[in-house]
Amino acid sequence: xxxxxxxxxxxxxxxxxxxxxxxxxxxxxxxxxxxxxxxxxxxxxxxxxxxxxxxxxxxxxxxxxxxxxxxxxxxxxxxxxxxxxxxxxxxxxxxxxxxxxxxxxxxxxxxxxxxxxxxxxxxxxxxxxxxxxxxxxxxxxxxxxxxxxxxxxxxxxxxxxxxxxxxxxxxxxxxxxxxxxxxxxxxxxxxxxxxxxxxxxxxxxxxxxxxxxxxxxxxxxxxxxxxxxxxxxxxxxxxxxxxxxxxxxxxxxxxxxxxxxxxxxxxxxxxxxxxxxxxxxxxxxxxxxxxxxxxxxxxxxxxxxxxxxxxxxxxxxxxxxxxxxxxxxxxxxxxxxxxxxxxxxxxxxxxxxxxxxxxxxxxxxxxxxxxxxxxxxxxxxxxxxxxxxxxxxxxxx
Amino acid sequence: xxxxxxxxxxxxxxxxxxxxxxxxxxxxxxxxxxxxxxxxxxxxxxxxxxxxxxxxxxxxxxxxxxxxxxxxxxxxxxxxxxxxxxxxxxxxxxxxxxxxxxxxxxxxxxxxxxxxxxxxxxxxxxxxxxxxxxxxxxxxxxxxxxxxxxxxxxxxxxxxxxxxxxxxxx
Ligand SMILES: [Zn+2]
Numbered sequence: 001x002x003x004x005x006x007x008x009x010x011x012x013x014x015x016x017x018x019x020x021x022x023x024x025x026x027x028x029x030x031x032x033x034x035x036x037x038x039x040x041x042x043x044x045x046x047x048x049x050x051x052x053x054x055x056x057x058x059x060x061x062x063x064x065x066x067x068x069x070x071x072x073x074x075x076x077x078x079x080x081x082x083x084x085x086x087x088x089x090x091x092x093x094x095x096x097x098x099x100x101x102x103x104x105x106x107x108x109x110x111x112x113x114x115x116x117x118x119x120x121x122x123x124x125x126x127x128x129x130x131x132x133x134x135x136x137x138x139x140x141x142x143x144x145x146x147x148x149x150x151x152x153x154x155x156x157x158x159x160x161x162x163x164x165x166x167x168x169x170x171x172x173x174x175x176x177x178x179x180x181x182x183x184x185x186x187x188x189x190x191x192x193x194x195x196x197x198x199x200x201x202x203x204x205x206x207x208x209x210x211x212x213x214x215x216x217x218x219x220x221x222x223x224x225x226x227x228x229x230x231x232x233x234x235x236x237x238x239x240x241x242x243x244x245x246x247x248x249x250x251x252x253x254x255x256x257x258x259x260x261x262x263x264x265x266x267x268x269x270x271x272x273x274x275x276x277x278x279x280x281x282x283x284x285x286x287x288x289x290x291x292x293x294x295x296x297x298x299x300x301x302x303x304x305x306x307x308x309x310x311x312x313x314x315x316x317x318x319x320x321x322x323x324x325x326x327x328x329x330x331x332x333x334x335x336x337x338x339x340x341x342x343x344x345x346x347x348x349x350x351x352x353x354x355x356x357x358x359x360x361x362x363x364x365x366x367x368x369x370x371x372x373x374x375x376x377x378x379x380x381x382x383x384x385x386x387x388x389x390x391x392x393x394x395x396x397x
Numbered sequence: 398x399x400x401x402x403x404x405x406x407x408x409x410x411x412x413x414x415x416x417x418x419x420x421x422x423x424x425x426x427x428x429x430x431x432x433x434x435x436x437x438x439x440x441x442x443x444x445x446x447x448x449x450x451x452x453x454x455x456x457x458x459x460x461x462x463x464x465x466x467x468x469x470x471x472x473x474x475x476x477x478x479x480x481x482x483x484x485x486x487x488x489x490x491x492x493x494x495x496x497x498x499x500x501x502x503x504x505x506x507x508x509x510x511x512x513x514x515x516x517x518x519x520x521x522x523x524x525x526x527x528x529x530x531x532x533x534x535x536x537x538x539x540x541x542x543x544x545x546x547x548x549x550x551x552x553x554x555x556x557x558x559x560x561x562x563x564x565x566x567x
Binding site for chain 1: 411419420422423424458459484485486487488489493494495496497501503504505514515516517518519520531560562
């Protein structure tokens, strides 16, 4: 049997995230341009696989079969795989899981993983209306569950009640992430800063969340190259960053199937994390930098717990202690995360993985000293599914 | 913007009555479009029901065509408890989907020890903002929602619809 190949993330880039005056395919092209600038040796003919992750392309851009559109606009000619993939907010990290398998098996040499969303419509209400279709439509959406703030607000209330988490601790997450957002000029809220007072005095979105507890919905695209170690060496002189281990787990779609004792326990994330750490042959202690799905401040707090970076229930104290800052125990969301860089669903995972790639190559804007292992995590849907991808400067074997 | 829950409008109220199924906020409840239509017929009779597996006894929610535990398709309809307690709730100031009143009150419900349906996210109606507190008891309630047309041969049939929520026990 031929020796299994090793999959690496070579590099990539994002479009500007935000409320964009641009078509979905314009932003995919912007992301490809950024990816090309990041990997100057990369040519269209190097890419033998394409995975485009998008949720809203069908409804918002009338582009149901998105992959051929991307092929045409980017001048690609994939022969191994050419697909659209949708796992909502985890789209492009899911695509990285697929790309890893294809590269390791020898079916593909260099896969373009791209994620893109055109969220904003000519009339703003339509975006919220589309959100009825990203939950379990006939059951939870018909109860009024559209955009996520009400659901996550209940999660926050539950975590506050059970574990004593405070609004000040949640504000520590957004303030830290705004610090990291500095210098990331393509971020949705690029150039803005935030203080604890500013966060606590912001207008209420859904009690207990103020404006800065919630990530924005963004238009945007990202692009990353997942290649074999050999192909990566042809494309760049930078040190390889290996896709070491992944895990993805879903246990329900509708609220009735929620797996935790209460909303404050995300046992399904714990499962996804355990699988990813086992595959990566690492433990949470080994991880130097993390990108966790900070759709809300409370999400980052609970994720740090369930991923094993702190004890269950101690996430609030943990973030307020400075543990997520650049010199802390586990610097988290070092490019500003969803809260500051923004959240075009399908594009977010690759954006996170690219930040980990840059951290492990020693070229991040807010660089964690000697980072050797990094983790990216997405939740998707109404916290229905969890996706974890672990990277390292060394391969598993 | 029109009152989008107005039941005298047939179609998709947000689109001034034109019906585009892709934009529908409610389920297709009629027999022509799903196999769990008894759920909606039972709703009309004021019953909160789901499917129970005759092989393994598992009670699933939402109801289905096969049992998610053993994949048997021998299922029967059973009634669920209609009362629950509020674990936590939210009165959303922003972001209620169009068609729902703002603020919309949603709650995480617990149906108690041993109940076949443990918990549920539910909308609370017939309740003012500020009225509710954790631990309150709520009960199942059915209400009318907009109908939609379907083409049956050359005729257009109107499918009347209902949905359910919970309201405070006073
Ligand atoms: Zn069964």
